[in-house]
Amino acid sequence: TRIHDQQLRRGAGGELHQVADGGTPPLTTAQGVPVADDQNSLKVGGRGPTLMEDFHLREKLFHFDHERIPERVVHARGYGAHGFFETYKSLSDVTRADIFQRAGEKTPAFVRFSTVVGAKGSADLARDVRGFAVKLYTKEGNWDIVGNNIPVFFIQDAIKFPDLVHSVKEEPDRGFPQATAAHDNFWDFISLTPESMHMIMWAMSDRAIPRSFRFMEGFGVHTFRFLDAKDQSTFVKFIWKPKLGMQSVVWNEAVKINGADPDFHRRDLWNAIQSGDFPEWELCVQLFDQAFADAFEFDVLDPTKLIPEEVLPPIPVGRLVLDRMPDNLFAETEQVAFMTQNVPPGVDFSNDPLLQGRNFSYLDTQLKRLGSTNFTHLPINAPKCPFHHFQQDGHMAMRNPVGRANYQPNSWGAGPREAPTTGFRSFAADEAGSKVRLRPESFADHYSQARLFYRSQTPTEQSHIAMALGFELSKVQTGAIRERMLSHLLRIDDSLAAKVGEALGVARMPKPADAAVEPRDDLALSPALSILKN
Numbered sequence: 001t002r003i004h005d006q007q008l009r010r011g012a013g014g015e016l017h018q019v020a021d022g023g024t025p026p027l028t029t030a031q032g033v034p035v036a037d038d039q040n041s042l043k044v045g046g047r048g049p050t051l052m053e054d055f056h057l058r059e060k061l062f063h064f065d066h067e068r069i070p071e072r073v074v075h076a077r078g079y080g081a082h083g084f085f086e087t088y089k090s091l092s093d094v095t096r097a098d099i100f101q102r103a104g105e106k107t108p109a110f111v112r113f114s115t116v117v118g119a120k121g122s123a124d125l126a127r128d129v130r131g132f133a134v135k136l137y138t139k140e141g142n143w144d145i146v147g148n149n150i151p152v153f154f155i156q157d158a159i160k161f162p163d164l165v166h167s168v169k170e171e172p173d174r175g176f177p178q179a180t181a182a183h184d185n186f187w188d189f190i191s192l193t194p195e196s197m198h199m200i201m202w203a204m205s206d207r208a209i210p211r212s213f214r215f216m217e218g219f220g221v222h223t224f225r226f227l228d229a230k231d232q233s234t235f236v237k238f239i240w241k242p243k244l245g246m247q248s249v250v251w252n253e254a255v256k257i258n259g260a261d262p263d264f265h266r267r268d269l270w271n272a273i274q275s276g277d278f279p280e281w282e283l284c285v286q287l288f289d290q291a292f293a294d295a296f297e298f299d300v301l302d303p304t305k306l307i308p309e310e311v312l313p314p315i316p317v318g319r320l321v322l323d324r325m326p327d328n329l330f331a332e333t334e335q336v337a338f339m340t341q342n343v344p345p346g347v348d349f350s351n352d353p354l355l356q357g358r359n360f361s362y363l364d365t366q367l368k369r370l371g372s373t374n375f376t377h378l379p380i381n382a383p384k385c386p387f388h389h390f391q392q393d394g395h396m397a398m399r400n401p402v403g404r405a406n407y408q409p410n411s412w413g414a415g416p417r418e419a420p421t422t423g424f425r426s427f428a429a430d431e432a433g434s435k436v437r438l439r440p441e442s443f444a445d446h447y448s449q450a451r452l453f454y455r456s457q458t459p460t461e462q463s464h465i466a467m468a469l470g471f472e473l474s475k476v477q478t479g480a481i482r483e484r485m486l487s488h489l490l491r492i493d494d495s496l497a498a499k500v501g502e503a504l505g506v507a508r509m510p511k512p513a514d515a516a517v518e519p520r521d522d523l524a525l526s527p528a529l530s531i532l533k534n
């Protein structure tokens, strides 16, 4: 950093004034009025009361007083970077998404990594899921893949999301713990929610304390659809694979790093990109049709399940390179608004009930957080392709329809028109049935994939899971909750349950939890799940 020699002047009270010269512009108010003195407010005499007419002081304090906006209700702590996505080859046989039509096509991208639970100022190395949200500024509109570094989720239905998040955030009477899963409320909810067991195995594994953002995988989690030019559908799951491979720290390291440098992950990404060591991920897709979905052991609409990579090998379709840090953290990283419902033509949703709820939730939360329906006018959220619509006015409108027409159809030949052949069309799925609140039976197996994940791990990784569970549950004050968790673990793996029981000093193990579906032993082990084997 260059230290500028400023022209310095000393005021009557000994205060220093830095005066504009050829190299620095004059300071102005937000209205552009040049400021003569930024060190002293306007007073009656040197020691008298401050005058209300001091518009510079008033404007400066007013603006400062309003600097904070609500932090994200989840994923408040995050760090972003710009880059690009490069398509390897045309996928026109499965999707008409413009981004996948031409090999070598480069699409601008912005990525925000985050923790989920902690507040904006919390530490980077908390044991937590990491958000991996990607905004792709495609030529046919913004496409957000709002994913995590874990391929499954805690709950099956969006209606449980507020409960999950309330349980994991600080307890409402005492305001702690702030950023860790180690407390009664969280384990109470989890132990009463057997569908969360698969995710819990991942959250207690090394995946939840990554060495850096650069060594993490990312997952879209839900099943989506690709639609081709004839609107034929192929199911798709999205996976980001880091070129550097995966690395994690161990818990003792995480605790020390958090104490010594709570910005560890931020600093790592900043340093890597600033020194030209650009992190890179391959986007891989798992593609399958309705026949595969019908034959697969689990419901592909259930977000607590994955499709093992040896059952359906991920196909690399492009690479993501992060090569530029934002110029301004607030303007870009904080104000970026990711939304699962941002999909371009050629990408569509499945009926995954968690995804359907998310599609509703993100628009809502962005309005609250960013304060205006015009948040798409912010440069970080605006498309980088031409766009034309008739939306107008509202707080902070920076773009309104030009000319006479702000509606259509109109007789003036003015303004944009519908694009029936190239525009976004939804998959014409056949849907019929009675209107019910019902969890389908195909979502009922909560333990088989939890077992699959645990057993896919190396002995070292398995011991880390057992230690994490022992440590976290040892913080739970209520014996009945610890017991409930042990009863679930007995359904997942006896030896895991025994290790955790021993760590908790439990003399007599409880009965295994009731299970609607007996956990299976016959699933192929998935070596791709282990970090140490990769």
Ligand code: HEM
Pocket: 071, 072, 073, 074, 075, 078, 112, 113, 114, 130, 131, 132, 133, 146, 147, 148, 153, 157, 158, 159, 161, 219, 220, 221, 222, 336, 337, 338, 354, 355, 357, 358, 361, 362, 365, 366, 369
């Ligand atoms: C952020 C809701 C499930 C990934 C958020 C935010 C909300 C939210 C309200 C804050 C957004 C903001 O203020 O900008 C929900 C709901 C869910 C759900 C209602 C379930 C029904 C998930 C799942 C994933 C996920 C399953 C991963 C696949 C993310 C990420 C962010 C986020 C990565 C941070 C985006 C950023 O960096 O700005 N979510 N979420 N969420 N969510 Fe979810």
